[in-house]
Amino acid sequence: MRRLAYGLIGVVVLAAAGFMIFRALSDSLVYFVLPNEYARDPGEYADRRLRLGGIVEEGSVAFDSDRLQLTFLVTDSIESFEVQHRGSPPDLFKENGGVVVEGRFKGGIFVSDNVLVKHSEVYQAPEPGEPIDVEALKNSLQ
Amino acid sequence: MLDISLGQLGSGSTLLALAAALYGAVAGVVGALRRDARLQTSARLAAVATFLGATAAIVLMELALLSDDFSVSYVASQSRIDSPLWVKIVTLWAALEGSVLLWAWLLTLYGALLAVAAPLNVLRPWALAVMQLVQVFFLGVVATAANPFTVLPLPPADGPGPNPLLQNHWMMAVHPLLLYLGFVGLTVPFAYAMAALITRRPGSEWMTQTRRWTLTGWGFLSAGIVAGGWWSYEVLGWGGYWAWDPVENVSFLPWLTATAFIHSVQVQERRRMLKAWNILLITLTFALSILGTFLIRSGIVSSVHAFGDGPVGPIFLAFFIVVMLASFGLIALRWDQIRDRAELDAVVSREGSILVGNVLFLAMAFAILLGTLFPLIVEAISGEKVTVGAPFFDQVSRPLWLLILLLMGIGPLLPWRRADSQRLSSNLAWLLGGGIAAGLLALLAGLRGLYPLLTVALAGYNLVSLGLLLLGVVLPRARISKRSVVAVFRSYAFENRRRFGSMVVHFGVTVIAVAVMASSAYRVDEQLRLEFGAEVPFQGYELRAVDRFMEESPQGVSAGVEIVVERAGRTLTELRPRLNLFGQNPQLIPTPAVLYRPQHDLYLSIAGRLDPEAEFVVIRAVQSPLITWIWVGGLIVILGTSYALSPGGRQLRERQRQGAVRA
Numbered sequence: 001m002r003r004l005a006y007g008l009i010g011v012v013v014l015a016a017a018g019f020m021i022f023r024a025l026s027d028s029l030v031y032f033v034l035p036n037e038y039a040r041d042p043g044e045y046a047d048r049r050l051r052l053g054g055i056v057e058e059g060s061v062a063f064d065s066d067r068l069q070l071t072f073l074v075t076d077s078i079e080s081f082e083v084q085h086r087g088s089p090p091d092l093f094k095e096n097g098g099v100v101v102e103g104r105f106k107g108g109i110f111v112s113d114n115v116l117v118k119h120s121e122v123y124q125a126p127e128p129g130e131p132i133d134v135e136a137l138k139n140s141l142q
Numbered sequence: 143m144l145d146i147s148l149g150q151l152g153s154g155s156t157l158l159a160l161a162a163a164l165y166g167a168v169a170g171v172v173g174a175l176r177r178d179a180r181l182q183t184s185a186r187l188a189a190v191a192t193f194l195g196a197t198a199a200i201v202l203m204e205l206a207l208l209s210d211d212f213s214v215s216y217v218a219s220q221s222r223i224d225s226p227l228w229v230k231i232v233t234l235w236a237a238l239e240g241s242v243l244l245w246a247w248l249l250t251l252y253g254a255l256l257a258v259a260a261p262l263n264v265l266r267p268w269a270l271a272v273m274q275l276v277q278v279f280f281l282g283v284v285a286t287a288a289n290p291f292t293v294l295p296l297p298p299a300d301g302p303g304p305n306p307l308l309q310n311h312w313m314m315a316v317h318p319l320l321l322y323l324g325f326v327g328l329t330v331p332f333a334y335a336m337a338a339l340i341t342r343r344p345g346s347e348w349m350t351q352t353r354r355w356t357l358t359g360w361g362f363l364s365a366g367i368v369a370g371g372w373w374s375y376e377v378l379g380w381g382g383y384w385a386w387d388p389v390e391n392v393s394f395l396p397w398l399t400a401t402a403f404i405h406s407v408q409v410q411e412r413r414r415m416l417k418a419w420n421i422l423l424i425t426l427t428f429a430l431s432i433l434g435t436f437l438i439r440s441g442i443v444s445s446v447h448a449f450g451d452g453p454v455g456p457i458f459l460a461f462f463i464v465v466m467l468a469s470f471g472l473i474a475l476r477w478d479q480i481r482d483r484a485e486l487d488a489v490v491s492r493e494g495s496i497l498v499g500n501v502l503f504l505a506m507a508f509a510i511l512l513g514t515l516f517p518l519i520v521e522a523i524s525g526e527k528v529t530v531g532a533p534f535f536d537q538v539s540r541p542l543w544l545l546i547l548l549l550m551g552i553g554p555l556l557p558w559r560r561a562d563s564q565r566l567s568s569n570l571a572w573l574l575g576g577g578i579a580a581g582l583l584a585l586l587a588g589l590r591g592l593y594p595l596l597t598v599a600l601a602g603y604n605l606v607s608l609g610l611l612l613l614g615v616v617l618p619r620a621r622i623s624k625r626s627v628v629a630v631f632r633s634y635a636f637e638n639r640r641r642f643g644s645m646v647v648h649f650g651v652t653v654i655a656v657a658v659m660a661s662s663a664y665r666v667d668e669q670l671r672l673e674f675g676a677e678v679p680f681q682g683y684e685l686r687a688v689d690r691f692m693e694e695s696p697q698g699v700s701a702g703v704e705i706v707v708e709r710a711g712r713t714l715t716e717l718r719p720r721l722n723l724f725g726q727n728p729q730l731i732p733t734p735a736v737l738y739r740p741q742h743d744l745y746l747s748i749a750g751r752l753d754p755e756a757e758f759v760v761i762r763a764v765q766s767p768l769i770t771w772i773w774v775g776g777l778i779v780i781l782g783t784s785y786a787l788s789p790g791g792r793q794l795r796e797r798q799r800q801g802a803v804r805a
Contacts, residue, residue, distance in 0.1 A: 002485070013501075021509050021538055025516060028534035032527040049531060068669050068760060087669040088750030088760035091721070091730040138527070 030102070034138055035079035042105070052081070052110055053100045053118075053141035061095055063088070074099060074110070076134055081105075085112040092117045100141055149214040152202040152291035156243075159195030159250065160281040162188045163274045170271035182267045186257035189270060192277060193254035196247040200234070203243060203290060207233050213297035216240055216290030222303030222725050224696040229304065232315040236304035238439060238454060239290035241318065246280035248326040252355075253277055256330065265348055268337035269330070276329055279461050287453045306724040306731045309697070313373040320366030321393055325431040327359025328400055332428040335421045339472045344417045344480045349407045354787060356407070356424075360400050361783035367393055368776030379732040379747040381667060381764030383772065386535040391514045392434030395507050399427040402503035409493045412558055416493075418473065418480040419500070425469040430507075432462045437514070488560045495553030502542050502549070509538040536662075540593055547600040547655055550648055551607035555614075569610060576606030597659040604652045608645055636790060643786025650778030657771035666765040669749050672705065673758045681765045683744060684708040690754065691718070698724040700733075701752055703759050707737060707744065719746045719761065742767040 032051040057080055060073035070085040083101050093099065093115065103112035118141050166188030173181030206214040207230045210223050220237050221230060234240045253273045260266050284290070308314045331352040338348035349356070370393065371383035384390060403423040409416045436458035473480065486494060513530045520528045555569050580602020581595050589595055612631065620630040635642040672678050672687040679685075688704040702720025706713060717735035724731070734747035745764040752759065 006486075017505055017509075021512065024534050024537040025513065025530065028531040028537070029516075029520070030529045030531045032529065051529065065671065065756070065758065065760075068671055087762075090750050091732070092728075093750070 032100075032138075032141075034076040034134060035074060035081050036076050036134065038081070038105070039079040045105070047104070049102070049104055050110075051100055051102050052083070052112075053098070053138065054080070055137070056093070056095050056097055056099050058095045061089070070115070074101060076137060078134070081108070081110050083110045083112050083115075085115050087115075090115050090117055098137075098141055147213055147293055148202050148206040148209075148211050149291045149293035152199050152206070152214070153285070153289065153293075155195050155198035155202060156281060156285045156289075156291065159192045159199065159246075160278065160285050162191040162195055163250070163253075163277040163281055166192060167271050167274035167278060170267050170274060174267035174271065185267065185270060185274070189250070189253045189257035189274065192274070192281075193250040196243075196250040196281065199243060199284070199291075200247045203234055203240065204231065207231070210300075211297075212299070212301055213294050214290070215292035215294055218294055218298050218301050220304050221301045223300050224725065225303055225309065226697055228312070228315060229309050229697070232308075233304045235318045235322075236308050236314075239284070239288040241322070242280060242288050242454070243284050243290055244319070245322050245326065246277065246284050248322055249273065249277050249280055249329065252326055252330055256333075261351070263347075263351075264341050264343065265334055265337040265351065268340050269333040269348075272333035272336045273329065276333070283454060283457060287457055302727060303725045306722070306727050306729055307377060309724055310722060310731050310733055311373055311377045313369060313376060317366055317369040317373050320362050320369055322366075324359050324361075324363025324366050325396065327355055327362055328396065328424070328427050328431070330355035330359070331403075332424050335424045336469060336472065339421065339476045339480075342476065342479055344421070344476065346407070346411045346414070349410065349420065353407075356400075356404060357783060357787055360397075360404055361780060361787070363393075363397050363400060364783070365776070365780050367397055368773065368779075372773055372776075375745075375769075376734070376736065377731075379734050379762070381665070381734070381745045381747070381762070381766060383769075386513075386532045388514050389438050391510050391535075392430070392437050395434060395511055396427045396430040398503045398507040398510075399423050399430060402500040403427060405496045406500050409496050413484060413493055415482050415484050415486070416497070417482060418477070421469075421473060421480060423500075425465075425473070426507075429462055429465050429469070430511075432458055432465060436462055490556065490561045490566065492553060492556045492558045495549050495556055499546060499549045499553065502546050506539055506542045509542075510535060513538070543655065544593075544596055544600060547597075547604060547652070550651065551600070551604045554611055554644075554648070555607060572610055573603050573606050577603030580605075591663065594659055594663045597655055601652050601656045604648065608649055608652075611645060639788060639790055640786045643782045643784075646782030646785060647779050648782075650775045650780075650782055653771050653775035653778060657768045657775060661766040661769035661772065664767045666763075668763050670761045670763050671758050672703075672761055677708070680763050681744075682709060683714075685746075685761070685763070687759055687761075688716075690752065690759075691720075698722060702733075702735075702748065703752070703761075705735075705746060705761070717744075717746050719748050721748055721752055738770050740768075740770060743769050 028049075030049050030051055031045060032053060033045065035052065035054055038045055038050070038052065052074060054074040054076045057073035057075045060071075062071045063069070064071075068087055070083075070087060070089050072083055073080045074083050075081075083103075085101065085103075094117075098118035100116045100118055101110060101112035102114040102116070103110055105111075166185045169181045169188060170185035172178070173185055203214075203216065205211075206217045207221050208227075210217070210221065212218040212221075216237070216239050220240070221233050225233070235244045253270065256266070256270055256273060260269075303309065331349065334348040334352045338344050370390065374385070374390075375381070375383040400423075403420065406416050406420055406423060410420055436455050439455045439458060486497070488494060489498070513534050516530050517528050520526055551573055552570070555573075556566070577599040581599030583602075584595055584598035589598060612634075615634055616627055616631045619625075619634070620627045623630065666681055668680065670678055670680060670685065672685060674687050674689070677684040677686045684707075686706045686708070688706055690701065690703055692702075693700045700720050700722045702718050705717045705719070707715050707717055715737055717737060719735040720733045722731040722733050723729075730751070732747050732749075734745055736746075737744040743764075743766050745766065747762045747764075749760040749762045
């Protein structure tokens, strides 16, 4: 009898713990997407924290040093989105360079709280005008 | 002239050590099976020989590093002529090959100690053989897949130097070493557990014999984790110390199972219960340290600490699988002897609280492992690339830690077997009183939110618990012996080192819990634009950027800003956050400057670049309340562990008695 009772308590506790873990996990998954993947189905990523990867579009970087507001376009040559980030551009941040930003979409603009510069040796940025190998880009940013 | 390079000598020493370990393992097993004392002795000698060979390899690697011998592959890929002496010395464990070599050497050191100093009994030959098998694996990796001694036919004139993040702080010299000492130390109880299974002696013999090894290993592992946190804080520039990065998580997993283990061994010592459970825990601890190495080194989990990858990952995975299969196979084979026959008398007892605590530690380990591996699972199933954010780990570990704090207070006050309900309720009243009082004080002090209030309440509850524990032993003794309370306390603390040490450790854990809560829940993190000469307010401080500075050393270039920190019109200090460049490496390493204060730290780090033309500089300013107390708490934990390990009191007298008997 006692063993059964302990066993039952154990099962209930485990089930509750499993449920909590699963819920916490699915709530805090951060998807890594390229602009075109997000554009295909914005609804799927609504209200979620995302990691958005791509290339910093040439000529798009603006830094307002009074308000410490950094704005730029992140692109995968198919789609591009505006990124707003409060803070200084990080070291090695440059146009045509790989970047991963973390944050959320708010009204079509990606509000980022973390900008990670990716300088991968694997991925070669194409010449201007050339299409980007999206698959290779994604792998190089991961 | 003898024309042998350091690389060849190093490879040769490694191979000799490997051969000795292999011989020792075989001779040990055969010797133990045949009960052949001579073979057993030769296995012990082999353990010493392995240690000597591995020591030679370490010395040769250090010689190569210090003499800038770039014909040795590891030196060529990790060292640099202009690095200062201490960096060259610790470059040994700055990258994979050297780390594995160091790990292997520590294993051989512990193996030799075991062979020379461990008491002779049925377990020792088998335990030594298991240690030697583990050595064979590590030395085998050093000799093959991760050979640091490969001779380069065309040595470069200079190397790139170690990872700049590692050269940036002296802490890096200590942190990995402590972790490896922890992992290796916990290999000893694992080896004895296996020996106990093989020899069909699953009593508590194996754990009483390895008690000191276990506690030492646990202490080093704890110290290594705290040191790693401090290193992150001082180096990584975001003002935190723990990011739930995979590399951090995998060092934490074996700590969790080891912590469960050092608690549950007491149940077996006292009540002859949990035999299988204890063997399982120490097996998991060892296996998780191997799995962790695989996860970090294989590059399959992305991490900010990308320490390179290579063929070593899969080899560790294979070893992990072999270890799991062998030890679980052995457990299954001996199941009849290790399953518990006694039953728990009552959940409300010391053993009950330890068991529940064990479940909590394991649940946390499981959740953290799941969170660390989950991106792999998702990618395998759906192809989507995901990461599991820090909120997940916070969400699952916080309630578990609170429950652990709850048990930590009540558990040591409960008697073994069954609690007497009258004493229990009086103790509980005190504990709850302390908890509620601390919670109310926190509320009055302005703390809000469930997690901060509960943490403070549980800290108060734990302080009361420690008080009750001490008074409960000191007061009656003082009454009976008519000695002063202080004198009784001193002799109690001196005589019962293990018990008193554990109280100190629990006190340290309480301190850490409050510090972790305060520094994360009340952290202020802002980017500030400091114009040179102008005062900028931040959390009651006035920050004034005075000037830029630039320092050059053979090691590299360091550029930064002098910032005067004032509070209430008084100049407190001048902080010099900087950006460091090491050698030819283009990566700028932001190096924060910290004003350590007991109530909170002020942490300044340069954000982005340092523009020599601009009339301003952008600073990341972080204020973390009580964060220093994490390191202080860590120190208390280490002191408590050392005190518990120190010979004295009972042990000393026992030894004297034994001496007297022998005489």
